[in-house]
Amino acid sequence: MCTQLLGRLAGSRLPLTEADAEVIDRLRVLEAAGHIRVLIPPPHFDCDDCLRQDAAIVFEILPAGWKALRTGAPDDEASPLSSPRPRRPKRAGIAGWLSGTRHRSGE
Template sequence: MNLLRTLAQAPMPCMAADPVQIDRLRVLQAAGLVDAHIPQPRRDGLTQDPAAVHAITPRGWKVLRTNRIDAELSQAPGTQRVRPAAGERSHRTG
């Protein structure tokens, strides 16, 4: 969420070269929260070309507005919500 908030304040396109930040961008992209071009790591496995974030998606803006990411992620393409089996207790609190 912090990276998404930071991106909301940045002019687009926004470049990211830090490997940790690029990994976080992959998560945001997989969740459908940003439109980004993230190159594959180089063959040496040690270097990575910078990623370019082109836009925050409508889903990303909604997450920022509502400050709720869990409900949005359950609707992201390729994801599904895992529920406890009958008789098991959920570990969620609140």
């Protein structure tokens, strides 16, 4: 879904102002992945004690963003943090931990 937003940004004239809260959340993801440079003001409480989010301004698509668009990588392949390596449990370590040779106080 963020790749579609990145493609939409690539076809837009920048800087671009975006006020939709859901889109701003996706802009945060793209910024964290290093794909865009964006200014997202922190949310604040308005005079009626409601939390408000001001509009975000997208300034540019960074080289990593252009690369993601060229390769057509899905979101989970674009960021190495989003696809963790599968891990196998260390059964001997777990079995040793469960058997517990630790003495409790008073024993």
